[in-house]
Structure formats: structure tokens, C-alpha cells
């Protein structure tokens with residue numbers, strides 16, 4: 001209805017305008033040089049209107065022609081953007097699918113169409129990594145690292161390459177640069193801790209450590225520290241973090257003994273024995289004593305702090321045997337057997353006691369004990385809670401899986417814990433897994 005009304009009104013106005021135009025009186029004369037034109041007023045007005053419309057049309061056409069190159073450039077840029085975005089998506093798919101040839105080709109297309117942006121450079125570098133073209137990847141990461149907007153991404157790529165090459169000094173320098181640009185990131189924190197562990201910079205590793213690894217790393221830092229005051233402070237920190245870790249108490253006791261504070265060192269060992277006895281603690285405590293009887297007597301004092309623990313009985317038996325107190329040695333060994341201890345170490349001790357009782361001669365009791373030892377349970381040992389590996393001595397970091405702070409004294413192989421944070425691993429990261437760019441922090 002509204003349209004019909006509009007049409008009627010427009011028609012009426014046009015008719016009124018045409019009528020007004022037709023009824024204009026007079027004539028218009030124009031003379032240009034020798035040419036003279038004379039027309040009635042309505043014709044002249046109509047000609048003027050037509051002339052204006054034509055002029056407008058010509059000006060519009062000129063405008064269109066004038067803007068044509070710019071419009072073409074705009075169209076081409078939009079087309080490139082569209083095609084470039086498609087190439088980016090195709091590169092990501094090829095990277096995810098592990099197709100290096102397609103990834104490199106599509107990354108090249110993206111770079112040509114979109115130019116060198118952090119995104120295209122990162123994709124090109126990751127595609128080169130996937131294709132195992134390390135030099136090409138590093139060159140591209142370096143270009144990225146020089147840009148203000150993509151420096152962290154470039155440094156991250158270079159850092160991962162340095163870690164893969166096990167070039168730890170280069171990795172440390174790159175990590176420091178990355179930390180300055182983008183401080184506090186959890187991925188970088190893990191990598192910096194890993195680099196610190198690899199370079200045995202224990203203090204740096206401790207500063208970056210999570211709670212479960214603090215005692216182990218503080219122990220390692222205390223052992224490596226040359227300044228005795230700082231070493232004591234670190235050792236105390238280690239004992240406070242895990243009073244049950246014999247290595248931590250040993251590190252503290254060693255430093256106290258070195259500082260001439262023998263009684264304090266003995267007290268630390270006695271406290272550690274009361275909480276978690278370990279042969280290394282006894283060995284340290286008895287080290288200054290050469291006389292077997294004095295050693296047996298010191299062993300009794302130490303064992304009294306935790307009298308029913310198997311390690312206390314082993315200590316008493318072994319020191320008694322060395323002091324020629326065979327009766328006491330056998331009594332302690334039999335007590336262990338009575339308590340259900342079936343370790344190889346106990347059967348070997350029983351064999352030694354039997355030989356001592358037989359005045360150094362081979363006996364049936366010794367042969368029985370040695371036969372039992374061959375089929376006995378495994379002795380307690382240092383085992384890694386992360387990979388289950390067994391070690392001859394305690395270490396702050398597992399040499400098999402690289403996890404810090406997971407080596408514990410255990411009587412049976414423990415199951416590798418599935419909750420181990422992979423970042424703590426010192427193994428070279430699976431390159432293929434690492435290759436997907438910043439979709440998620442690896």
C-alpha cells in the first residue's frame with residue numbers, strides 16, 4: 001500500500017514538474033562565436049538538465065577509471081589473504097599429519113601470499129623441522145627471533161633445537177633471552193630447570209624446582225658448593241625439605257664434620273637414623289673409628305635410636321662380627337630371619353657368621369646360607385620412582401629418565417609412576433611430538 005502511494009505521489013510530482021517546465025514563458029539565446037542557438041525556454045531547460053546528467057555520468061566514469069588500479073590491488077590483496085589463510089590451514093594439517101613435503105610446500109605458499117609474519121615464519125620453521133632440515137629451521141627461527149612481535153617464538157624454536165643438539169651453553173643463553181622477553185612462563189621454567197640440571201648448575205635448578213625435587217636438588221647444590229657457609233645453609237634446606245632423605249642428612253653431617261663440629265654431625269646422623277636408617281649413615285658415623293670394638297660400641301649407640309629397624313640389626317650384626325663377637329652377630333642375624341627378612345644380604349651375612357664360627361673353615365651351615373642367598377629376595381636399593389630403574393648410589397637426578405628427586409631407598413622395584421611430569425625428563429623430547437607449533441604449550 002505504501003509503495004502504491006509513493007508511486008502515485010512521485011508520478012504526480014513528475015507531471016507537475018513537466019507541466020511547470022512546459023509552461024515556462026520566453027526563449028533562451030546562446031551565441032558562441034559565429035554559432036547562435038535559440039530555443040524556447042522549456043526546451044532550453046530540458047537541454048540543461050540533460051547536459052548536467054551527462055556531465056555527472058562522465059565524471060563518475062572518470063572516477064571509476066581513475067580508481068581501477070587501486071581496486072585491482074585491493075581485490076588481489078583480498079584474494080592473496082584468502083588463499084594465504086587456506087595455505088596456513090593446509091600447513092597446520094600437514095604438520096599434524098606428519099607430512100613434511102606438503103607442510104613445507106604449503107608454508108612456502110603461505111609465506112609468499114601473506115609475507116613474513118610471525119605466523120608464516122613459525123609454520124615454515126616447523127615444516128623444516130618436520131622435514132629434518134635443521135639448518136633451514138634454525139635460519140627461519142633466527143629471522144623470527146629478530147622480530148619484536150615474534151621474538152619469543154623464534155627463541156623457543158632455537159632453544160628446542162639447541163636442546164636436541166645437547167648444546168647446553170647455547171640453550172642457557174637462549175633461555176635467558178626468552179625469559180627476558182616473556183617472563184614467568186611454565187614451559188620456559190621447565191626447560192630452564194632441565195638446562196640447569198644438565199649443566200649441573202644445582203643452585204639454579206633448585207631455584208626452579210617443584211616441591212618434591214627440592215630436597216634432592218638442595219642436597220646436590222650443597223655437595224657442589226665450595227663456600228662452606230652456603231653449603232651448610234643448602235644442606236639444612238635439604239634436610240628441612242625431606243628429613244627422611246639420607247643423602248640430605250649426610251650432606252649436612254659432612255659439612256659439619258668438615259667445619260670441626262663433630263658432635264653436631266653425629267647428632268644429625270642419629271636423628272636421621274631415628275627417622276630412616278640407611279647403611280650410608282652408619283658408614284659415615286663409624287668412619288672416624290678404626291678399632292672394631294669401638295665401632296661396635298658406636299653402632300650400638302646409633303642402633304638404639306631405632307632398635308627394631310632391620311638396618312639397626314644389620315649394623316649390630318656386621319660390627320659385632322668385625323669385632324669378633326660372633327654370638328651377638330648370630331643373634332642379630334637370627335632375629336632378622338625371625339622377622340621374615342629374606343634379603344640376599346642377610347643370607348650372605350649368615351654365611352659369613354657361619355664361616356667365622358667355624359674358625360674360617362667352610363661348613364655345611366655356610367654352604368646352606370650361600371645356596372639360600374642365590375634364591376633370596378632382592379636387597380633394598382636406590383630405585384627411581386619415575387622409571388623404576390635401580391642405581392648403585394643415590395643421585396639427585398635419575399640418570400636413566402632424568403627425573404629429579406625421585407630416587408628412594410626401596411626394598412622392591414617400585415612401579416613407574418604415571419604422574420611423572422614429562423617436562424622433568426632429560427631425555428630428548430620426541431621431535432615429532434614437539435613439532436606442532438604453538439597450538440598448545442609443549
Ligand SMILES: [Zn+2]
Nearest residue numbers: 384387398401
Ligand atoms: Zn628414573
